[in-house]
Amino acid sequence: xxxxxxxxxxxxxxxxxxxxxxxxxxxxxxxxxxxxxxxxxxxxxxxxxxxxxxxxxxxxxxxxxxxxxxxxxxxxxxxxxxxxxxxxxxxxxxxxxxxxxxxxxxxxxxxxxxxxxxxxxxxxxxxxxxxxxxxxxxxxxxxxxxxxxxxxxxxxxxxxxxxxxxxxxxxxxxxxxxxxxxxxxxxxxxxxxxxxxxxxxxxxxxxxxxxxxxxxxxxxxxxxxxxxxxxxxxxxxxxxxxxxxxxxxxxxxxxxxxxxxxxxxxxxxxxxxxxxxxxxxxxxxxxxxxxxxxxxxxxxxxxxxxxxxxxxxxxxxxxxxxxxxxxxxxxxxxxxxxxxxxxxxxxxxxxxxxxxxxxxxxx
Amino acid sequence: xxxxxxxxxxxxxxxxxxxxxxxxxxxxxxxxxxxxxxxxxxxxxxxxxxxxxxxxxxxxxxxxxxxxxxxxxxxxxxxxxxxxxxxxxxxxxxxxxxxxxxxxxxxxxxxxxxxxxxxxxxxxxxxxxxxxxxxxxxxxxxxxxxxxxxxxxxxxxxxxxxxxxxxxxxxxxxxxxxxxxxxxxxxxxxxxxxxxxxxxxxxxxxxxxxxxxxxxxxxxxxxxxxxxxxxxxxxxxxxxxxxxxxxxxxxxxxxxxxxxxxxxxxxxxxxxxxxxxxxxxxxxxxxxxxxxxxxxxxxxxxxxxxxxxxxxxxxxxxxxxxxxxxxxxxxxxxxxxxxxxxxxxxxxxxxxxxxxxxxxxxx
Ligand SMILES: O=C(O)CCC(=O)C(=O)O
Ligand SMILES: O=C(O)CCC(=O)C(=O)O
Numbered sequence: 126x127x128x129x130x131x132x133x134x135x136x137x138x139x140x141x142x143x144x145x146x147x148x149x150x151x152x153x154x155x156x157x158x159x160x161x162x163x164x165x166x167x168x169x170x171x172x173x174x175x176x177x178x179x180x181x182x183x184x185x186x187x188x189x190x191x192x193x194x195x196x197x198x199x200x201x202x203x204x205x206x207x208x209x210x211x212x213x214x215x216x217x218x219x220x221x222x223x224x225x226x227x228x229x230x231x232x233x234x235x236x237x238x239x240x241x242x243x244x245x246x247x248x249x250x251x252x253x254x255x256x257x258x259x260x261x262x263x264x265x266x267x268x269x270x271x272x273x274x275x276x277x278x279x280x281x282x283x284x285x286x287x288x289x290x291x292x293x294x295x296x297x298x299x300x301x302x303x304x305x306x307x308x309x310x311x312x313x314x315x316x317x318x319x320x321x322x323x324x325x326x327x328x329x330x331x332x333x334x335x336x337x338x339x340x341x342x343x344x345x346x347x348x349x350x351x352x353x354x355x356x357x358x359x360x361x362x363x364x365x366x367x368x369x370x371x372x373x374x375x376x377x378x379x380x381x382x383x384x385x386x387x388x389x390x391x392x393x394x395x396x397x398x399x400x401x402x403x404x405x406x407x408x409x410x411x412x413x414x415x416x417x418x419x420x421x422x423x424x425x426x427x428x429x430x431x432x433x434x435x436x437x438x439x440x441x442x443x444x445x446x447x448x449x450x451x452x453x454x455x456x457x458x459x460x461x462x463x464x465x466x467x468x469x470x471x472x473x474x475x476x477x478x479x480x481x482x483x484x485x486x487x488x
Numbered sequence: 489x490x491x492x493x494x495x496x497x498x499x500x501x502x503x504x505x506x507x508x509x510x511x512x513x514x515x516x517x518x519x520x521x522x523x524x525x526x527x528x529x530x531x532x533x534x535x536x537x538x539x540x541x542x543x544x545x546x547x548x549x550x551x552x553x554x555x556x557x558x559x560x561x562x563x564x565x566x567x568x569x570x571x572x573x574x575x576x577x578x579x580x581x582x583x584x585x586x587x588x589x590x591x592x593x594x595x596x597x598x599x600x601x602x603x604x605x606x607x608x609x610x611x612x613x614x615x616x617x618x619x620x621x622x623x624x625x626x627x628x629x630x631x632x633x634x635x636x637x638x639x640x641x642x643x644x645x646x647x648x649x650x651x652x653x654x655x656x657x658x659x660x661x662x663x664x665x666x667x668x669x670x671x672x673x674x675x676x677x678x679x680x681x682x683x684x685x686x687x688x689x690x691x692x693x694x695x696x697x698x699x700x701x702x703x704x705x706x707x708x709x710x711x712x713x714x715x716x717x718x719x720x721x722x723x724x725x726x727x728x729x730x731x732x733x734x735x736x737x738x739x740x741x742x743x744x745x746x747x748x749x750x751x752x753x754x755x756x757x758x759x760x761x762x763x764x765x766x767x768x769x770x771x772x773x774x775x776x777x778x779x780x781x782x783x784x785x786x787x788x789x790x791x792x793x794x795x796x797x798x799x800x801x802x803x804x805x806x807x808x809x810x811x812x813x814x815x816x817x818x819x820x821x822x823x824x825x826x827x828x829x830x831x832x833x834x835x836x837x838x839x840x841x842x843x844x845x846x847x848x849x850x851x
Contacts, residue, residue: 137832139825139828139829139832140825142824143821143822143824146824146825147818150815150816150817150821151816151817164528165527165528165531165657168535168657169531169657169659169814171535172531172534172535173814173816173817173818174817174818294531294532338818339818339821339822339825451532451535451536452513453513453514453536453538454514455510455536455701456818456819456822457509458506458510458702459702459819459825459826461505461506462502462503462505462506462509462702462825462826462829463822465505465506466825469500469502
């Protein structure tokens with residue numbers, strides 16, 4: 126009977142109230158732990174769906190001690206790896222490319238297999254050539270398909286097979302363990318995943334911008350036409366890259382698919398006055414930079430944008446562990462609810478460039 | 489990048505979708521554990537805001553072994569205790585009593601101090617006299633103010649000072665430990681508390697009907713005028729009960745306060761076609777009966793209605809531990825959001841008897 130009170134005043138904008146209430150109760154400064162949490166301590170963060178960072182948690186991993194550009198080049202000298210190729214480091218990102226339905230498309234990378242030494246030489250030399258602007262196309266090993274237990278299996282023993290506190294707390298093994306190798310010219314656009322994520326920096330730095338699931342109304346999700354980069358057909362068909370193309374990234378052709386639409390955030394907290402919604406200004410992004418050996422808990426359904434800085438070799442390397450989230454309980458249906466209410470409100474008021482696209486899509 | 493999919497069809501009723509999604513992902517049959525969970529196992533239930541029951545968990549407590557009507561009467565023979573007195577066992581319950589604003593009021597009990605032996609004799613004899621219908625006024629010791637560490641301190645050593653798995657998991661001591669002594673004629677109306685609740689049955693049975701926080705749109709919360717029962721003034725002022733009044737519960741006078749309104753659920757899952765909202769039919773109430781020694785985890789913000797059955801002595805006795813909930817994370821603001829969206833929708837469509845009352849209230 127502790128919940129009795131005068132009836133509170135009628136708030137005409139539940140979405141603004143939601144974001145404000147959340148901001149009042151939660152810090153936008155990430156919690157920093159000095160050592161790994163126990164499984165129980167971790168579960169408390171899972172329960173409140175709140176991120177934390179553990180500085181230097183992975184400093185003693187063989188990966189953190191030994192991996193660098195030369196080590197990797199040597200270790201993987203005979204391997205061929207999948208590489209995402211884009212003109213601007215914009216794999217899986219909203220990209221300006223006007224179509225009848227939308228000024229932006231969801232650009233997927235051209236994927237190709239490359240000998241690992243060629244790939245990493247490309248990264249390091251591009252990185253050092255002009256640190257600020259990519260000369261030539263941008264490459265990123267970012268397959269997110271459990272690649273560390275597949276393509277990169279030979280490196281897997283250099284990291285733990287699971288993160289003990291997460292494995293014990295969540296009572297499951299990781300669904301995927303991913304290796305990320307890129308340079309400063311790649312950025313991962315704001316998105317969310319249905320995973321509890323333990324993200325570990327090995328070389329260089331990653332700069333995360335995080336938004337909680339309740340910030341859906343801030344990120345301006347739009348149904349973007351799906352598009353994919355490809356290399357124009359060569360006279361002699363060959364799978365590896367030619368120098369000519371590397372130097373002219375515009376030769377990557379972007380093909381839009383008419384059928385498939387991908388609902389995707391289009392607001393970027395780094396450009397707050399572009400593609401914003403009326404709620405974007407209420408978002409309090411959590412910003413955290415991971416340095417070598419740092420470990421981030423990125424809770425399920427949190428939006429994250431990730432950019433990178435390279436080490437002295439000119440590469441950025443990270444490993445992450447995805448654990449299936451628990452769909453029971455209220456968080457998942459409530460996150461869908463926020464999305465549905467926002468969408469209904471937007472359609473009622475006829476807001477934004479979603480309108481036509483959404484109608485097309487549902488026809 | 490696991491969350492890419494075609495844009496889903498536009499659902500015009502986010503609230504119905506929320507309740508349906510929740511029902512699809514969560515069982516309405518409570519989980520039964522055979523032994524107490526570890527702190528970590530408990531934290532998993534807290535994380536998913538999901539109840540469970542542990543059968544016979546408290547069977548070895550001194551309270552479970554020794555407390556019965558005679559033991560308590562003897563143990564507390566010199567004590568005076570606070571008793572909630574109502575005509576129909578309706579302490580803190582929506583009660584028909586038409587006012588200009590509302591057909592129901594929120595009826596608070598008449599509270600008075602009674603010698604414990606008189607109180608318990610009253611409970612047992614009333615219980616056995618007519619098991620189905622109360623003869624005379626209904627009494628319930630239900631102060632919910634940490635009474636087991638205050639009024640009933642002498643009994644406190646018969647129960648654990650905290651529930652170890654909850655204390656360790658939540659990293660806090662209980663905010664309140666409450667003793668409940670009544671008979672079958674008292675019912676606690678559907679309501680929610682901002683507490684993680686560990687509820688332990690000592691004698692008799694309690695019958696819980698539970699609804700998750702997302703079911704706010706089902707419970708038809710209304711701003712009810714606050715009212716309180718009192719005994720009409722006696723010529724000779726005396727604090728204990730007279731036989732005459734006991735036999736004529738209608739002599740309890742219900743006084744409505746003009747000023748204070750209490751937002752309170754008015755839908756009762758046991759009478760589903762009275763005071764229902766358009767969403768009540770979507771609710772899947774979780775029903776569980778606690779027997780002697782059973783322990784229930786009732787998660788924060790869950791709606792609960794509680795009725796009782798007596799033991800062979802004619803009493804029902806329980807103890808519960810309230811732990812402050814964690815207001816950080818998304819659950820609390822999202823629960824408020826559901827309430828605000830429901831309220832806005834109801835006001836937009838001009839539904840239900842809230843309308844006038846709400847307007848009065850905010851004038
Ligand atoms: O490291 C990146 O570029 C993106 C990481 C990411 O999106 C993830 O771990 O889910
Ligand atoms: O036992 C009862 O009558 C009600 C219990 C209750 O509402 C609670 O423990 O919060």
